[in-house]
Amino acid sequence: xxxxDRGEGRVTGALLASDGGFTLHAATVASGHNPGGxxxxxxxxxxxxxxxxxxxxxxxxxxRTALERPFSDGTVAVELDxxxxxxxxxxxxxxxxxxxxxxxxxxxxxxxxxxxxAAADGDDTEAPKGGSRCGWRPWAELxxxxxxxxxxxxxxxxxxxxxxxxxxxxxxIRRYLRHLDExxxxxxxxxxxxxxxxxxxCSSASSRSSSSWWLEASTPPSRTWKGRRVExxxxxxxxxxxxxxxxxxxxxxxxxxxxxxxxxxxxAWGAGRLSAEAEARFEAGVAYCGRFFMGQSEADLALGKxxxxxxxxxxxxxxxxxxxxxxxxxxRATVDVDLVMREEDLQEFxxxxxxxxxxxxxxxxGKLLDTEHGVNIDVLSTGRFPGDDKPKPIAFPxxxxxxVRGARFALLPxxxxxxxxxxxxxxxxxxxxxLVDVQELIKSAGLSEDVALSLHPWVQDKFRELWRLAQxxxxx
Numbered sequence: 001x002x003x004x005d006r007g008e009g010r011v012t013g014a015l016l017a018s019d020g021g022f023t024l025h026a027a028t029v030a031s032g033h034n035p036g037g038x039x040x041x042x043x044x045x046x047x048x049x050x051x052x053x054x055x056x057x058x059x060x061x062x063x064r065t066a067l068e069r070p071f072s073d074g075t076v077a078v079e080l081d082x083x084x085x086x087x088x089x090x091x092x093x094x095x096x097x098x099x100x101x102x103x104x105x106x107x108x109x110x111x112x113x114x115x116x117x118a119a120a121d122g123d124d125t126e127a128p129k130g131g132s133r134c135g136w137r138p139w140a141e142l143x144x145x146x147x148x149x150x151x152x153x154x155x156x157x158x159x160x161x162x163x164x165x166x167x168x169x170x171x172x173i174r175r176y177l178r179h180l181d182e183x184x185x186x187x188x189x190x191x192x193x194x195x196x197x198x199x200x201x202c203s204s205a206s207s208r209s210s211s212s213w214w215l216e217a218s219t220p221p222s223r224t225w226k227g228r229r230v231e232x233x234x235x236x237x238x239x240x241x242x243x244x245x246x247x248x249x250x251x252x253x254x255x256x257x258x259x260x261x262x263x264x265x266x267x268a269w270g271a272g273r274l275s276a277e278a279e280a281r282f283e284a285g286v287a288y289c290g291r292f293f294m295g296q297s298e299a300d301l302a303l304g305k306x307x308x309x310x311x312x313x314x315x316x317x318x319x320x321x322x323x324x325x326x327x328x329x330x331x332r333a334t335v336d337v338d339l340v341m342r343e344e345d346l347q348e349f350x351x352x353x354x355x356x357x358x359x360x361x362x363x364x365x366g367k368l369l370d371t372e373h374g375v376n377i378d379v380l381s382t383g384r385f386p387g388d389d390k391p392k393p394i395a396f397p398x399x400x401x402x403x404v405r406g407a408r409f410a411l412l413p414x415x416x417x418x419x420x421x422x423x424x425x426x427x428x429x430x431x432x433x434x435l436v437d438v439q440e441l442i443k444s445a446g447l448s449e450d451v452a453l454s455l456h457p458w459v460q461d462k463f464r465e466l467w468r469l470a471q472x473x474x475x476x
Contacts, residue, residue, distance in 0.1 A: 050065060061082075171312060174308075178356060183305075293333070298335075299323075304408075305372070309349075315349055316399040317341045318397075319338070320380070320420065327409075328417065329441060329444045337377045338378050339377070340379075341379050343381040343383070346381060366379030367379075381396065386421075387427040387428035394423040394456055394459065397416055418438055418441070421434040422434070439466045452464050
């Protein structure tokens with residue numbers, strides 16, 4: 001079949017032909033009395049282009065392909081983004097392999113697709129009425145045929161089921177998903193990847209073969225993977241479809257020769273070297289701070305999920321803690337979520353959601369855990385007292401009457417928030433950071449001393465003291 005239509009190929013041996021860089025070898029046969037040989041031959045012909053065990057997911061949304069034999073320069077694996085990997089695989093497919101023999105109007109379809117037979121025993125699917133090739137089929141039958149999901153039979157008892165309702169309202173969809181302990185919000189969109197540096201460009205197809213892949217180094221940074229050097233490269237593919245899209249892929253070559261991630265120090269200084277574990281913790285903390293201020297940290301996701309539930313169910317709340325500090329003007333990261341709620345609303349939330357995405361860290365309290373994101377949530381009840389929880393002139397307010405609501409979040413007014421911070425730090429020595437938060441907020445937001453007039457008299461003197469400390473210039 002290789003030489004039937006255009007005659008571009010050439011015979012290179014007995015039952016052997018070549019065409020466009022591809023070779024057709026038909027000398028291996030298996031007789032009809034050799035089922036094992038036929039199975040081996042068919043398995044060989046249907047083998048995938050890459051062994052499954054050689055493909056693994058790497059960082060940065062790349063796919064790592066391990067090589068069967070290392071290159072002479074020590075390369076043992078390459079890393080490509082998924083689209084570029086598919087482009088390379090497409091280049092290995094012969095153009096005649098895309099003959100649409102399975103298309104409905106193909107002349108060869110009748111020689112390949114078996115003729116329809118009577119329904120097998122146990123098959124509930126009925127043939128389309130009227131003998132039409134394009135007969136209408138119910139949606140439930142299409143689900144059964146395409147996804148092997150029988151929506152008309154109970155998976156537990158086998159009894160027939162009927163369609164009762166279709167849920168279309170967003171509020172009802174969220175309530176149903178929460179009942180199933182499923183996510184109710186779309187995952188955050190990943191940031192766009194850098195389209196490339198000057199070292200990568202698409203090459204002209206006229207000067208390079210359609211099955212070639214050309215690499216041009218662009219002096220990128222190096223890193224290590226399992227003790228081996230990984231070098232980033234910019235790839236310029238000559239596949240025509242990729243040129244039309246103007247895509248440039250990222251290719252990484254993993255080599256066996258070890259290389260340091262950072263340049264070696266030119267002089268000996270310092271009291272010692274950080275351990276690998278300590279440096280990894282430092283880098284993980286920096287990465288978390290970056291995600292936090294981009295709104296993509298685990299705490300950000302947990303806050304958005306929680307406030308979405310509270311807004312949907314009409315339960316009053318107010319955000320306090322570091323998230324509120326960021327809104328008022330002082331930038332600080334955090335790993336947990338702090339809220340104020342009425343006790344009856346907290347108990348209602350726990351009744352609906354504990355065991356369905358949330359757990360109690362301490363039974364009977366407002367200390368919760370978002371099990372989806374692994375984030376601690378501390379809910380403080382209206383009427384209780386900040387710091388040591390002993391009676392004092394300042395208590396946690398009722399968010400139903402004091403919170404200021406936005407489109408997605410609710411906060412306390414800044415004076416009420418500052419009062420809680422000051423009261424907590426004044427009576428609880430282990431909460432000294434609350435006083436530091438107020439002092440840093442005074443500097444970051446440029447608050448004047450007159451703000452003390454809007455506070456409760458019990459904390460006014462403390463605010464003025466912190467305001468005066470915030471005016472002292474830093475000598476460094």
